[in-house]
Amino acid sequence: MPTLSKILIANRGEIACRIQRTAQALGYRTVAIYSDADAQALHVQMADEAVNIGPAPVQQSYLNIDAILHAATITCADAVHPGYGFLSENPDFARACLNAGLTFIGPSPEAIELMGSKRLSKLAMLDASVPCIAGYQGSAQDDQTLQREAERIGYPLMIKASAGGGGRGMRLVHQAKDLLANLHTARSEAKNAFGSDELILEQALTDPRHVEIQLFGDSHGNLLYLGERDCSIQRRHQKVIEEAPCPVMTPELRHAMGEAALNAGRAVNYVGAGTVEFLLDRNGQFYFLEMNTRLQVEHPVTELITGLDLVAWQLHIAAGQPLPLQQTDVTLTGHAMEVRLYAEDPAQGFLPQTGDILRWEPAPGVRMDHGISEGQRISPFYDPMLGKIIAHGATREEARRKLLRAVEDTVLLGVTTNQRLLAELLKHADFVAGDFSTGFIAEHFSEIPPQAASEDQLTLAAALFYQHSAGKHPQGLAGWSNNTASPSIYRLEVNGETHTVSAAPLQLTLDGRHVTLTLNGIRRRLPYYLDGTELWLPGLHVTNRTQQVASRQAAAGSGTVKAPMDGAIVDVRVSAGESVVKGQLLLVLEAMKMEHSLTAGMDGVVKGVQVIAGDQVRNRQVLLEIE
Structure with missing residues (x-):
């Protein structure tokens, strides 16, 4: 039975911070790794020790197995937690950790390797009597074979990269005439992204739900499941909102899906945390999609309805301990819901955003898993997910209402995020009713216009620029109040549109981080950040163009x-x-x-x-x- 004392976390950002919180609370020492771009990151500041493993690009840092093992050696770490993403589902990394005498906090390399292949894992699931979607998962990969199998399966169908995930190497094909072109692009994407161009074909389900079962196994042969999560709100196969339990779940369906997940785990002698993902159709039939051999991004919703710490379970199991509970001991209480906060602009085709975080104030009253801090630069090198906002309530509606308020109240200025879209998703009537599928965002939010500045926001912006230019409020001065009655005309740019605004007299009180004002008889307190000609308000970036002579049209x-x-x-x-x-x-x-x-x-x-x-x-x- 291994004895663990110091854990190296082979990851970054919010998941590295999440793992550290539990590991340190249980008395373990932690080691962070970081690239040059992450030298001042929060996960580095939290750790007991930290080691620079290379330049910013992931191939030279977070995917560099030799550098990570060297960091474990020089810090005398005895275990490695891979988090999610990066090397978490790389069997070579798990094997290298074991060969170096380190405890790998995860399943065996053999289980990772098998379940990492959509083709091989589907064959294994068919042998284990796990329901699977009709399709082709053979070894012959020539165009003629795939065309013949596509005709047998029927259209529409999905092309999927066997080694893939995150929507890469995946294509939906509606007609036979489009198959060859999509096969070639899917192969190319898969080869570039995963180093393998192996494909599978599957019948495309119409408007399914994406429902997954949280699985746990120990080294003593015990296996159980901790309920399910509904992850149907997705964009290009990337999850955006997750919740537990599934809104349409019944006790009978939960039992059937749970038993199917257990069969999947038994087929590979699974040890550790894993997730078996299914597609659920409107008739209550479910089909195996894939198995993720790691902790999931969305694990907090399971923690909130079970009252369990899944990272603590991972550490106990890695130390050779049996599962803390039996299946009959697992209870689900209330409802939990999570959104993923991304540095991206939905109005520009979800273009990832970079920049400096100028204001960061997580909303109170909910759980916030993140790895960011004020002054941090969001670089272009890594995934744009900044963190997760998670709420729990006695009912689904209570959880949704709490989460909506938290999304709207979370302050992040300096970098454009998807906050406004998240709020709109949570308010949509079909989502409120629990009536949705994996096509929900594409159906209802195919076009997302840029946020328009309201008249009140423009009036406030002009007033802030006016007092700043007048030198009456140096940035950071507490308790400043403006009662001036002298108007001034400003040209303010928001989303490429220029507005002419009068700096009308307003009662403003500023403390350096927030402005308090009364407008139209309503008193409000808002966060802001003002730097010269640039002003950030919640959901809005305003540029003062008053002194610029050149028109935008000329530019x-x-x-x-x-x-x-x-x-x-x-x-x-x-x-x-x-x-x-x-x-x-x-x-x-x-x-x-x-x-x-x-x-x-x-x-x-x-x-x-x-x-x-x-x-x-x-x-x-x-x-x-x-x-």
């Missing part, structure tokens, strides 16, 4: 292509002197694990290219000019 016709965010140039498609047409692909920028195409906004000739492939660029940096 728009300049043909200047700027970086939409921090990132790396991975491809340059044109050169100086080349003629281009509007909409033509010019450059490809990689940021936050996604590629973004930058196109020409006008016809013309390339005047100059300021970057080459491999360059790291900053947000709004000039990349190319057209005349």
